[in-house]
Structures are given as structure tokens and as C-alpha cells.
Amino acid sequence: MSKILMKGNEAIAEAAIRSGCRLYFAYPITPQSELIEYMARMMPKVNGTFLQAESEVSAINMVYGAAGCGKRVMTSSSSPGISLKAEGLSYLAGAQLPCVIVNVQRGGPGLGDIQPAQGDYFQATKGGGHGDYRLICLAPSSVQEFADMASEAFDLADKYRNPVMILADGMLGQMMEPVEFKPALTDEEIEELGEQHTDWCIHPNQDGDLKHHHEINSLEIDPLVLEQHVINLYKKYAEIEENEQRHEEYNISDDNEILCVAWGTASRVVKSAINELKAEGKSIGMIRPINVWPYPYEAIAKAIGPNVKQVYVFELNTGQMLDDVKIAVEGKVPVKFWGKVGGIVFTPAEIKEKLEECFKE
Amino acid sequence: MTMEMICAGFGGQGVLTIGRFMAQAGMKEGKSVSWLPSYGPEMRGGTANVSTVVSDEEIASPIVSFPDVLVALNQPSIDKFAPSIRPGGILIYNTNMCPNGCKRDDIQIVSAPMVDIALEIGSQMVMNMLAIGVIIGKTEVIKHQTMIDEITEYMKGRNPELLEMNLKAIQRGVDIGRG
Numbered sequence: 001m002s003k004i005l006m007k008g009n010e011a012i013a014e015a016a017i018r019s020g021c022r023l024y025f026a027y028p029i030t031p032q033s034e035l036i037e038y039m040a041r042m043m044p045k046v047n048g049t050f051l052q053a054e055s056e057v058s059a060i061n062m063v064y065g066a067a068g069c070g071k072r073v074m075t076s077s078s079s080p081g082i083s084l085k086a087e088g089l090s091y092l093a094g095a096q097l098p099c100v101i102v103n104v105q106r107g108g109p110g111l112g113d114i115q116p117a118q119g120d121y122f123q124a125t126k127g128g129g130h131g132d133y134r135l136i137c138l139a140p141s142s143v144q145e146f147a148d149m150a151s152e153a154f155d156l157a158d159k160y161r162n163p164v165m166i167l168a169d170g171m172l173g174q175m176m177e178p179v180e181f182k183p184a185l186t187d188e189e190i191e192e193l194g195e196q197h198t199d200w201c202i203h204p205n206q207d208g209d210l211k212h213h214h215e216i217n218s219l220e221i222d223p224l225v226l227e228q229h230v231i232n233l234y235k236k237y238a239e240i241e242e243n244e245q246r247h248e249e250y251n252i253s254d255d256n257e258i259l260c261v262a263w264g265t266a267s268r269v270v271k272s273a274i275n276e277l278k279a280e281g282k283s284i285g286m287i288r289p290i291n292v293w294p295y296p297y298e299a300i301a302k303a304i305g306p307n308v309k310q311v312y313v314f315e316l317n318t319g320q321m322l323d324d325v326k327i328a329v330e331g332k333v334p335v336k337f338w339g340k341v342g343g344i345v346f347t348p349a350e351i352k353e354k355l356e357e358c359f360k361e
Numbered sequence: 362m363t364m365e366m367i368c369a370g371f372g373g374q375g376v377l378t379i380g381r382f383m384a385q386a387g388m389k390e391g392k393s394v395s396w397l398p399s400y401g402p403e404m405r406g407g408t409a410n411v412s413t414v415v416s417d418e419e420i421a422s423p424i425v426s427f428p429d430v431l432v433a434l435n436q437p438s439i440d441k442f443a444p445s446i447r448p449g450g451i452l453i454y455n456t457n458m459c460p461n462g463c464k465r466d467d468i469q470i471v472s473a474p475m476v477d478i479a480l481e482i483g484s485q486m487v488m489n490m491l492a493i494g495v496i497i498g499k500t501e502v503i504k505h506q507t508m509i510d511e512i513t514e515y516m517k518g519r520n521p522e523l524l525e526m527n528l529k530a531i532q533r534g535v536d537i538g539r540g
Contacts, residue, residue, distance in 0.1 A: 005385050005394070031400060114400070175423055176381065176396035178388045271421035347426040 003178035008143045008168060009034035011179045012102060013042070015150035016074050018184035020193055021100070022048035023073040025062035027055055029081045030114040031170035032104035036076065056081045060088030060101075067097035068216040070197030072154050072190070076102035078170070079120050080111055082128070089163060090129025094218030096233075098157035098197075100150070101135075102166045104173040107343030115343025116170035116265055121320035124167045125293040132230055134237045136164040136244065137293040139264045143177035145290075151182060158196060160240055167292060169316070171265045171345060240294055247296040251278060252285035254305045258358055260286040261300060261325045262314045265345065270314050272348035273355060282359060283307075292321065300328035310358050311335045314351060316344075362417050364502045365425040367442050368492070369410035370434030370455075375489030379432060380413035382493055382515075386507045387415035395423035408437060415502055430500060432492050434475065439463050453495050453538075455488070471499055473537050479530060487530035494534015505535055 006014070013035045016024070024039045036052065043050035053059035059075050066073035077085060082103045092099060105120050107113040124137045136156050140146040146168055153164040185193070194201075200214055220226035248267075251274055252259075262270040267288040274284050287303050289296050304311065311329055313322045319337045326335050338354050340346045366383065368376040377398050384394040397412045412425040427447045433439045433454040439462070443452055448467045456462070457476035473495070479488040490512070497505050508531060516524040 003388055005381070005388055005396070170400075171397065171423075174398060174400050176384060177420075177423075178394060269422045269424060275421055345424055347424055348422050349426050 003180050005176050006143060006179050007034050007174060007176050008140075008146045008172040009104065009174070010038045011143050011147040012076075012150055012166065012168070013038035015147040015181060016100065016154075017042055017046055017048065018181055019151040019154045020072045020185045020190040021074045021150075021154065022046065022190065023066045023071055024048070024075065025051045025053050025059040025066070025073070026075045026077060027053050027059050027081060029078045031106055031116075031173050032076055032078045032102070034173070035102065035104065056084035057088065060085040060092075063099050063101075064088060064092055064095070064097060067092065067099040068095070068202050070194045070201030070203060072098075072100075072158075072193065074100040074102065076104065078104045078106045078114075079108050079117070080106075082120060082123065086123075086129040088129075089135065090131050090133060091218045092163045093129070093133035093135065093233075094131065095216050096161040097163065097216070098154075098161050099163050100153045100157055100166065101163060102168065105167065105169040107341070113343045114170065116172075116316065116345055117341065117343050118169060118264060118266060118316040118320070119341070120167065121263075121292065121315070121317060124165050125295070125324075133233065134162075134240070134293060136160065136162055136240060137167055137291065138164065139167045139290065139292045140172060141264050141267050141288065143172065143175060144179050146172055147179050147181060156244065158193065160236060161200075162236070162240070167264065169265050170343070244291055245294050245296040245299065246290040247299045248288040248290055249299070249303065250274065250286040250288060251283075252287070252303050252305075253283065255283040255307060256285040256303075256305050257282070257307050257309055258284045258355060259300075259303055259305075259308045259311045260284060260314065260355075261289070261311065261321070262286060263289050263292055263321060266314050266316050269346055269348055270351050273351035276348065276352055277355060284355060289321070292324075295324045295328075297324070297328040300325060301330070304329065304332060308333055310361075312355065312358065313337045314346070314354075315339045316346070317341060362502075363420075364415045364429050364500060365427070366413045366415075366430040366432065366496070367410055367425055367428040368413065368432040368434075369408065369438035369442055372407045372409045374409075374434045375486070376409050376432070376434060377411045379489045379492050379496075380411035382508065382511060383413050383415060383496065383503065386503045386511045389507055389511060390503055392417060392503075393420045395420050397423045410438070410442070430496060432496065434458060434488070434492070436461055443468075451499055453492065453499065455492075469499075471495055471538060471540070478533060482530050482533065483526045487527055490527045490530035491534040491537075494531040494536075495538040496534075497531070498535035498538020498540075500538075505531070
């Protein structure tokens, strides 16, 4: 298939449909509105269901219901809307329901603004909802990767029976880049995907007795039962941490004097600065976490080569992933941070200047 | 080669479309492209701009700080973006709406009364196509023929009766750009 020039918001929607998503519930919000608009246009064409809910709370609970039927289901929003979904996220995680949530982040806190930001890292990777749970969390940095993550997210959700969040931002949502889609799953293939869940999900009870009675619930009033449930969840999360760390290495070598760590949109800008400094003969590498939960701690530790005197974290927030980098670095070298907030994206020139200061030190 | 471009003007002048077609044509020629619009509570009459990158290599940042090419359809766009054009870079502007022009002498400047020319061709709506032509004529970053094919494919499904006027505007622009 040839490449199409597309906005990130539209590309993720198209890719989700191709990955077998036939149920989508959401409430509009800038800067992700093209996503919901695309779904409104395209879902009827594939005999899917598009429903604009009356609120984000309602949409996430529709996701709960649909996921409970073992179907591929998605919702999307932007930062303030994700906060409204937070209760539902906790229930989904508690009931172990596979689904995909897209967050096209904007500036916060509160209503904030509608420009790109990365202020929801803590919310996405450390909780957001209440209780002891984890979301698998993927962070794209290009429109192509955003689209590719649709099928990856659904596969991970199915594999681990866990909600998966794709953590993008307004820039990725609004930007157009060439994208190449994987072939669309056929109706038969989508049907088969649903069958992997029949041992636990709600599905038609054809023979009339209660053999297929399945309960989907996050309420366990007996502490001993809940204790065992949370221990089981914890075992699952440990397995995910073992299997699903993903990162990109950029210009990593033993000569590196500085190691940068950046994710999503911010990493694109850092790459530009690294390219310019590289042309001037300086050696800087970057680790870009692709999955931000589970976090690639080992990859960062390993990338601290013999000559690295400084780790530099760049984010579009006041320092959130920074905490994870510090855990990975274990105090071996100093970790610096610089970020921009308010929906303002730093420029390659600004990053370059910060890195040059480091070389002078 | 990498060309980083900013197109700016009033909302409704079609600046986002300039970037979009440049990116579309660049992609057709197998280049890496990115198109990043300003977005926000903007409307007709407000300001709009778009950063477009066309490159033979993978594009790192889609954000353009120091453009190789600035297309300014009104004076506020020159005032805002012309100071950051790379030395030796190109400024293309519309003299009808940029009374003060640009004072820099370390860049190449191509200017034309784009509103007048567009009206002469048939409609102010083709001003952005004229600008596309100027970019191509001046930079040759993509082939004129690729753009003709792109516009033809785009228009034939929507407004086939307007195709000729658009192609004419691009041709005029290419002639202006080549000087």
C-alpha cells in the first residue's frame, strides 16, 4: 500500500478500524477532535458503532461494557477529558478488561489550553485513577508510529487483559506526515479475535443453562479475596514489565559525553539538536522510551557509557519522566532537566543551546 | 537536501493549503515530509501559519525555527517570521498586503502583487496556487509536473471546472519564481 499524507488524529482512527475496532465511544475535545470526527464518518461504513456519549464518564463506561463482551473497543480524549475517565480506567484495570484509550495531550492543569504538552505522564504511568493498578502506556513520536500503535495496543490489551493507553499530544494529533497502513483485518479475523476471550467475557448463552455465566466486576468485598486479586494483578504487571519494555536508541556509542532522554514529540526536537551537534563533532546519544510503562530502566542504565558525564532529560512539562530516569541512573551521573510548559514546544535551537552549556562545564 | 518552510498569512488566504500541497507533492517524489499547522481559536481574518519540511533524509523536528523559505501573504507575517529566515534563505511575499516589505539584505527576496495577479487570472482564491508556483520556480524543491499531477488529481473529484485556473496560477508563479 502506498503512503498517505494524514493527520495523526485521523491516522490513529483509521489504524484502529483496520485493527478490528468496531466500537468507539467518545466525547469531543480539542486537539483530538479529528479522531472522533473520523470515527463518526468511517464506523458506519464498516458496520461498526460510533457513539458520541453525553460525557467522558459515560464514554469510558460504555467502553467497560463493550470490553466485557470481548470486543475491540476504543475511546479517546485530551487531558481534561482523560481526568474525567479516570474512575473508569481504574474499574477497567480492576476488572481486567482489554481496551485502548488515546490521550492527545494538551496544556494543563485544569482546562489549560489546547496546545501540545506532556503534563499527563504521571497520570498515565503512575495511576490517574485510584487503587493499585497499571496501564500499559505507549508514547508515539511520529504519525506513522501513532498509527502502528493501534494494532500493538489492541494486541497488548488482549494478551494481558489490561487497558492500554496511547499517550500522544496535540502536535502529533494535528501534524500531517506520510503514513502507510497495515492491511485491514477481515470480519472473520475480527470474529476470531473475539473468541480468545470467551472463557471469561459476556457472550450469548446458546444452550440455555448457566454454563457460560461470567461475572465482570471490580468489587471484592472480602479482603482475602481482594488481596489475592491484587496479588494476581501484580504478577501480571511483573510479567508485562519483563516482556514489554521498548525504547529507541539514537546515536548511542561509547564516545557519548551526554546522554539525552526524551519521549514523544519532545524527542523529535532533541534529535534535531543532536544532529546539529553531531555535525560539529560532538558525541551525544539519546534513549527514547517508546513504552513509558513498562519503563525501559535497563536500557537507560546500559546507555550510560564510560564517557557520559551528564544525563539530560527534556520534556514538555516540569519534570515528570525525570523521576524514572533518576531511578534508572541510580545516582551514577548527574541528571539534569529542562522543559517547557503551557503548551509551548521547545525548538531545536533552544535544546542545542542547553546541550552546548553542558559541554562547556 | 532539506527545505524548511513557513507559510503565513490571514486565515482564509489558504496558507495551510500551500504547505499541504508542497508536502503532498514531496511525498509523491519519495521525500520525507511533515506539515505542522498552527492551530487554536483561529478563524477567518485571524493569522494562520504552517511549518512544512521536505527532505531527502528522515525529518527529526517538524518545528521550524529558522526557515529556509518564508512565504508571507501579509505584513504581520513578515514582521513575525522574516527576522528568523536563515541567512541566504528566501522570502516570498505579496506586495499587495505587505506595504512595508522587508529590510533584510542577507536573504533572497521574491515579491509580486499576488492579489492583483490572482484576480487577473480569475479569482483571489488562486493566490495560494500562485505562491506554490513561486516556491517551485525559485527553489525547484519539487518538480512542477509533480504539482500539476497532484492538483489535477485533487481537483478532478471536487471542482474540475476550476482546475485550469489553478494550473494557470501555478504556471504564473513558476515563471515569477524563475525570474
